[in-house]
Amino acid sequence: MTRQDLIDFCLTFPGAYEDYPYDKISQPGSVTVMRHSANKKSFATIYERKGRLCEACTAAWDGVRGSAPAKQADGV
Secondary structure, three states: OOHHHHHHHHOOOOOEEEEOOOOOOOOOOOOEEEEEOOOOOEEEEEEEEOOEEEEEEOHHHHHHHOOOOOOEOOOO
């Protein structure tokens, strides 16, 4: 799974959008925060570290996805 695959999957949820609060534009090294448009709360943070795709998810997201928070997304 690539970074863009994970972002695209998150965008399938109703009201989801991607945000880049720490960067002006989407770049390979940027942090992507997935948010819900109704309340602006984040449900996933996607970033790369040392060439590996990583994610940090809220408890609500973990229930949907079935994974633990701050898990590396390699092979998902």
